Amino acid sequence: xxxxxxxxxxNYKGTRDFYPDDxxxxxxxxxxxxxxxxxxxxxxxxxxLIESFDLYKAxxxxxxxxxxxxxxxxxxxxxxAVRPEMTPTLxxxxxxxxxxxxxPIRWFSIPNLWRYEAPGHGRLREHWQLNVDIFGINSYxxxxxxxxxACEILFAFKAPxxxxxxxxxxxxxxxxxxxxTLKLDEAYEQAVAxxxxxxxxxxxxEFEKDISVLLxxxxxxxxxxYSYLESNFETLDNFSGIDSEVISxxxxxxxxxxxxxxxxxxxxxxxIIRGFDYYTGFIFEVxxxxxxxxxxLYGGGRYDNLIGLFSNEELSGIGFGLGDVTLxxxxxxxxxxxxxxxxxxxxxPLLDEKLFPNTLEVANILRKNxxxxxLTLEDKQKLGKQISIAEKKxxxxxxxxxxxxxxxxxxxxKDLIKREEKEINLENLIxxxxxxxx
Amino acid sequence: xxxxxxxxxxNYKGTRDFYPDDxxxxxxxxxxxxxxxxxxxxxxxxxxLIESFDLYKAxxxxxxxxxxxxxxxxxxxxxxAVRPEMTPTLxxxxxxxxxxxxxPIRWFSIPNLWRYEAPGHGRLREHWQLNVDIFGINSYxxxxxxxxxACEILFAFKAPxxxxxxxxxxxxxxxxxxxxTLKLDEAYEQAVAxxxxxxxxxxxxEFEKDISVLLxxxxxxxxxxYSYLESNFETLDNFSGIDSEVISxxxxxxxxxxxxxxxxxxxxxxxIIRGFDYYTGFIFEVxxxxxxxxxxLYGGGRYDNLIGLFSNEELSGIGFGLGDVTLxxxxxxxxxxxxxxxxxxxxxPLLDEKLFPNTLEVANILRKNxxxxxLTLEDKQKLGKQISIAEKKxxxxxxxxxxxxxxxxxxxxKDLIKREEKEINLENLIxxxxxxxx
Numbered sequence: 001x002x003x004x005x006x007x008x009x010x011n012y013k014g015t016r017d018f019y020p021d022d023x024x025x026x027x028x029x030x031x032x033x034x035x036x037x038x039x040x041x042x043x044x045x046x047x048x049l050i051e052s053f054d055l056y057k058a059x060x061x062x063x064x065x066x067x068x069x070x071x072x073x074x075x076x077x078x079x080x081a082v083r084p085e086m087t088p089t090l091x092x093x094x095x096x097x098x099x100x101x102x103x104p105i106r107w108f109s110i111p112n113l114w115r116y117e118a119p120g121h122g123r124l125r126e127h128w129q130l131n132v133d134i135f136g137i138n139s140y141x142x143x144x145x146x147x148x149x150a151c152e153i154l155f156a157f158k159a160p161x162x163x164x165x166x167x168x169x170x171x172x173x174x175x176x177x178x179x180x181t182l183k184l185d186e187a188y189e190q191a192v193a194x195x196x197x198x199x200x201x202x203x204x205x206e207f208e209k210d211i212s213v214l215l216x217x218x219x220x221x222x223x224x225x226y227s228y229l230e231s232n233f234e235t236l237d238n239f240s241g242i243d244s245e246v247i248s249x250x251x252x253x254x255x256x257x258x259x260x261x262x263x264x265x266x267x268x269x270x271x272i273i274r275g276f277d278y279y280t281g282f283i284f285e286v287x288x289x290x291x292x293x294x295x296x297l298y299g300g301g302r303y304d305n306l307i308g309l310f311s312n313e314e315l316s317g318i319g320f321g322l323g324d325v326t327l328x329x330x331x332x333x334x335x336x337x338x339x340x341x342x343x344x345x346x347x348x349p350l351l352d353e354k355l356f357p358n359t360l361e362v363a364n365i366l367r368k369n370x371x372x373x374x375l376t377l378e379d380k381q382k383l384g385k386q387i388s389i390a391e392k393k394x395x396x397x398x399x400x401x402x403x404x405x406x407x408x409x410x411x412x413x414k415d416l417i418k419r420e421e422k423e424i425n426l427e428n429l430i431x432x433x434x435x436x437x438x
Numbered sequence: 439x440x441x442x443x444x445x446x447x448x449n450y451k452g453t454r455d456f457y458p459d460d461x462x463x464x465x466x467x468x469x470x471x472x473x474x475x476x477x478x479x480x481x482x483x484x485x486x487l488i489e490s491f492d493l494y495k496a497x498x499x500x501x502x503x504x505x506x507x508x509x510x511x512x513x514x515x516x517x518x519a520v521r522p523e524m525t526p527t528l529x530x531x532x533x534x535x536x537x538x539x540x541x542p543i544r545w546f547s548i549p550n551l552w553r554y555e556a557p558g559h560g561r562l563r564e565h566w567q568l569n570v571d572i573f574g575i576n577s578y579x580x581x582x583x584x585x586x587x588a589c590e591i592l593f594a595f596k597a598p599x600x601x602x603x604x605x606x607x608x609x610x611x612x613x614x615x616x617x618x619t620l621k622l623d624e625a626y627e628q629a630v631a632x633x634x635x636x637x638x639x640x641x642x643x644e645f646e647k648d649i650s651v652l653l654x655x656x657x658x659x660x661x662x663x664y665s666y667l668e669s670n671f672e673t674l675d676n677f678s679g680i681d682s683e684v685i686s687x688x689x690x691x692x693x694x695x696x697x698x699x700x701x702x703x704x705x706x707x708x709x710i711i712r713g714f715d716y717y718t719g720f721i722f723e724v725x726x727x728x729x730x731x732x733x734x735l736y737g738g739g740r741y742d743n744l745i746g747l748f749s750n751e752e753l754s755g756i757g758f759g760l761g762d763v764t765l766x767x768x769x770x771x772x773x774x775x776x777x778x779x780x781x782x783x784x785x786x787p788l789l790d791e792k793l794f795p796n797t798l799e800v801a802n803i804l805r806k807n808x809x810x811x812x813l814t815l816e817d818k819q820k821l822g823k824q825i826s827i828a829e830k831k832x833x834x835x836x837x838x839x840x841x842x843x844x845x846x847x848x849x850x851x852k853d854l855i856k857r858e859e860k861e862i863n864l865e866n867l868i869x870x871x872x873x874x875x876x
Contacts, residue, residue, distance in 0.1 A: 076554070093455050097457065
């Protein structure tokens with residue numbers, strides 16, 4: 001037996017085991033996220049983790065499909081994949097029942113997602129991601145609701161208003177500038193957009209050298225580019241060729257977001273790009289303001305043709321995705337993670353084998369009243385040892401039933417934090433225990 | 439555009455899409471299961487859906503690994519698999535931290551599981567399964583708790599006591615009978631056990647013909663087999679060679695289960711087998727008593743060497759697994775599925791574009807008080823149309839704010855089921871709305 005080769009106990013690389021302490025934390029995060037989106041009338045959906053490979057080949061970016069997808073051939077010779085993102089599935093589900101679904105559709109999900117990545121800070125192969133989407137509202141009011149919700153989720157975790165910034169732009173502001181102000185040919189538009197997107201990751205010299213090759217009149221146009229990047233939505237009118245309706249929608253959106261008290265959390269930023277091919281309207285990205293975690297937390301935007309792959313119907317949507325690892329890093333960076341204790345489980349030690357029926361009876365009475373109980377099943381350990389196990393398990397309250405208490409219909413309630421105990425009558429048990437948790 | 443080939447909207451075969459109505463039902467089931475096991479002090483865990491293939495090769499049955507496993511080679515050339523069951527992962531996690539985990543360990547999980555099966559009634563390729571396990575208690579008291587819990591879960595769904603039966607046996611009763619009463623060689627033990635297991639699925643003639651080949655003295659031994667199958671734990675002493683300690687533990691277990699009021703739900707049945715190689719002590723299986731769904735709902739048992747694949751430490755456990763599809767079929771067969779409505783979401787229609795700030799303000803006040811609100815974002819539809827959408831979405835209560843109400847600080851509350859409405863003062867809004875949900 002002992003000579004057998006033993007299997008390793010490690011989990012698959014780039015993933016996490018969730019022991020009860022980890023799971024309590026994860027459930028705490030999910031509970032707050034779900035509660036917040038439900039307050040806005042969003043309904044939860046889910047779908048199988050494995051989908052046809054074709055779904056991703058069609059919708060998901062090259063990099064993911066080629067290098068990061070967990071795809072394989074199933075035992076029936078179908079090419080399938082473990083989902084790397086929820087949006088293709090969402091589009092498939094909405095397209096399938098579009099005619100029967102009353103609009104607007106407000107849906108959310110917290111899917112488990114898989115990408116074959118080199119694991120690193122905040123980047124794992126398996127993660128969970130809150131996906132929130134609204135379909136069927138063409139006006140900026142959908143943006144208003146989605147951006148409010150994106151903020152409310154962080155507020156629900158007690159994030160202060162200055163802990164994050166939602167940077168907002170509109171795809172048509174950028175394309176208007178590229179096409180009409182810079183008068184770029186279509187082939188150059190995307191190349192310039194990509195350069196603007198990575199501007200902060202490269203040196204000024206490199207940026208100017210690379211962009212000059214793409215501009216029609218490098219000297220003048222570079223000035224325009226810098227002035228565009230520094231513009232706010234009130235100075236956008238200065239650029240020729242940016243759709244005035246879009247500018248006016250942007251102004252309305254900002255004005256209504258301000259009325260919601262979100263002034264401090266939002267910022268117009270024409271430099272944000274986000275998936276050039278994918279989004280067609282407003283786009284936004286939420287950044288942590290903590291200099292030690294200065295990264296994009298999450299983002300989203302409007303897509304006008306999500307279900308176009310499946311049907312000829314048109315349906316415009318806007319949504320965002322917030323990953324659990326990213327959120328955890330944000331909460332840590334602002335010290336927003338509370339201690340999540342098990343103080344609402346009562347522990348009942350066993351002092352003597354013959355008292356087991358009595359302790360089990362007490363346990364079952366408590367359970368019938370929705371109070372969780374962990375009780376000792378065998379009298380193998382002294383009370384002191386049982387108490388130290390209770391402490392190790394994170395329990396705060398103990399109910400101790402000795403022979404004397406059993407015969408006098410009393411029980412001892414011990415508080416392991418306050419180091420206090422009191423005797424209570426069994427008839428007051430529920431009331432006394434419930435009062436511990438209010 | 440319209441000439442493009444469109445992608446199909448079907449999900450992968452043998453799986454389910456969970457639209458919000460389906461999801462609400464699933465969450466309702468999960469919530470009741472979780473609440474019940476938490477009342478017994480069980481803690482939730484989770485783990486990555488993809489594990490090393492070796493984990494299953496070592497622990498999971500031949501049929502699953504060879505024919506039903508979703509295994510493949512990842513992009514780093516590792517042989518991996520999507521989990522078909524949770525137990526190997528559970529064993530890995532417990533083995534990894536065994537020394538640090540205070541005993542007993544009471545854990546549960548509701549993992550998503552995948553098996554490549556021919557989809558059929560109650561059998562899908564993807565399902566969820568409540569897994570409940572306790573480790574570190576060697577006596578029948580762990581069985582007592584686990585069987586009580588298995589019953590309490592069904593009671594939590596309002597299942598009557600006569601709607602299911604827990605059939606209980608002990609592996610050592612069977613092996614004692616095979617080895618010592620029938621005096622079978624080890625090689626024949628398993629063959630006879632397998633025959634006993636499928637006895638009710640084949641004809642009496644076939645059973646007797648097949649078993650006679652395996653028995654030492656077919657004529658006499660067949661009588662013993664029949665009398666064994668009809669025995670209860672009080673007549674087990676009549677068979678020579680069945681461990682008397684096991685018989686005495688069985689008696690204690692039944693007596694304590696009866697004290698819990700579970701008499702009607704339990705039954706000793708020496709014919710139940712369940713994974714001959716796997717379980718080492720008590721085994722049990724829960725059957726639906728409805729003649730139209732007369733199938734095994736779920737079952738479990740004790741395994742003494744779960745972590746032996748990973749370490750030389752010994753740890754005995756007992757657990758069970760209850761699938762979501764199986765549970766749903768049981769609930770349907772006993773008419774235990776309630777209507778799960780969205781009556782606690784308030785719907786606020788929009789009568790006029792200029793009233794939007796007012797309706798949004800009302801919505802946000804309600805949300806701050808933990809009341810869910812779905813509000814209309816654009817004034818594109820008449821009130822009648824908006825109400826019919828609200829009904830289609832399953833809402834019961836509407837708050838209607840017209841110009842008159844807005845100026846007089848009042849709002850109309852409509853009940854779509856009772857077809858009533860009343861005017862309330864905005865200052866009483868929260869109190870009035872909260873009173874709808876008590």
